[in-house]
Amino acid sequence: MSRSSESLRRRLAAMPERIGHAARGRYPVVAVTGMTGVGKTQLTDRLAGSADEAAADVGSAVMEKRTRRSSGLRGFRFRVVPGDNAATRLGALDEVFHDDPVDGVLPVVANGHATARRAAGTSGAAEASREEQLAAELEDWSITSHRIASMAVRRDRPIWLVIVVTKADLFADELADVVHYYSPGSGSPFADKVDELRALAGGARLSVDVLAVSTLPGDRKSAMPAKRSTQLLDALATRLEQLSGHR
Numbered sequence: 001m002s003r004s005s006e007s008l009r010r011r012l013a014a015m016p017e018r019i020g021h022a023a024r025g026r027y028p029v030v031a032v033t034g035m036t037g038v039g040k041t042q043l044t045d046r047l048a049g050s051a052d053e054a055a056a057d058v059g060s061a062v063m064e065k066r067t068r069r070s071s072g073l074r075g076f077r078f079r080v081v082p083g084d085n086a087a088t089r090l091g092a093l094d095e096v097f098h099d100d101p102v103d104g105v106l107p108v109v110a111n112g113h114a115t116a117r118r119a120a121g122t123s124g125a126a127e128a129s130r131e132e133q134l135a136a137e138l139e140d141w142s143i144t145s146h147r148i149a150s151m152a153v154r155r156d157r158p159i160w161l162v163i164v165v166t167k168a169d170l171f172a173d174e175l176a177d178v179v180h181y182y183s184p185g186s187g188s189p190f191a192d193k194v195d196e197l198r199a200l201a202g203g204a205r206l207s208v209d210v211l212a213v214s215t216l217p218g219d220r221k222s223a224m225p226a227k228r229s230t231q232l233l234d235a236l237a238t239r240l241e242q243l244s245g246h247r
């Protein structure tokens with residue numbers, strides 16, 4: 001190899017991720033996962049700035065695809081895996097973690113405040129206690145974290161997770177404790193599975209953040225006024241951009 005082509009090779013290897021994405025002509029792809037009713041669709045619509053913000057009374061039946069378009073190359077493509085209520089869930093998990101592996105994952109949790117949904121084909125109001133919803137959330141995370149681990153060991157590209165604790169308006173005064181519950185090393189059942197995933201995937205190849213958001217702010221005097229909820233969503237968007245090498 002001549003000296004000039006060797007130096008070109010070195011410069012290409014040192015290129016930030018952002019230019020890598022530009023060279024591939026695409027935005028990074030982000031999977032949004034979590035149990036049914038946890039708030040995935042609403043969160044993704046806010047991040048993508050979708051016009052339709054009507055509250056979803058029914059769960060998603062298929063994988064939703066949204067794009068956040070920002071100036072320059074700082075956008076994202078989101079793939080929202082439907083919750084456990086949808087028949088298409090397993091296929092969607094295969095798609096994002098195996099067939100077309102994503103760059104990052106947003107596992108969405110809500111401190112046991114997922115909206116209870118009826119099993120497909122049944123009628124009448126769905127009821128579930130907070131304890132049941134927390135257990136279901138853990139079960140969902142157990143399945144998803146195994147999928148992420150097997151994706152991570154198959155490739156050398158690093159992967160990042162941002163565990164998004166949504167519906168923060170419902171527990172605004174205990175936010176720090178709730179974030180701690182979901183954080184690596186905290187000793188909670190959820191955190192134990194995060195630690196297990198990091199051990200399987202290799203800590204250097206998997207970064208984990210935990211951020212709280214709310215997409216349904218209360219009024220000005222509430223614990224989660226609109227201004228605060230916008231700040232939290234902006235902080236999440238900024239972190240996604242940092243993790244993708246956008247800034």
Ligand SMILES: Nc1nc2c(ncn2[C@@H]2O[C@H](COP(=O)(O)OP(=O)(O)OP(=O)(O)O)[C@@H](O)[C@H]2O)c(=O)[nH]1
Nearest residue numbers: 036037038039040041042056059060083167215216
């Ligand atoms: N209080 C509150 N409610 C929220 C928030 N985000 C979502 N919700 C409500 O939670 C319910 C479920 O939200 P979705 O976004 O449809 O949930 P999902 O995770 O997409 O559910 P599936 O499509 O069934 O997998 C809806 O009624 C939302 O209005 C939030 O930040 N705060």
Ligand SMILES: [Mg+2]
Nearest residue numbers: 040041059060
């Ligand atoms: Mg949905």
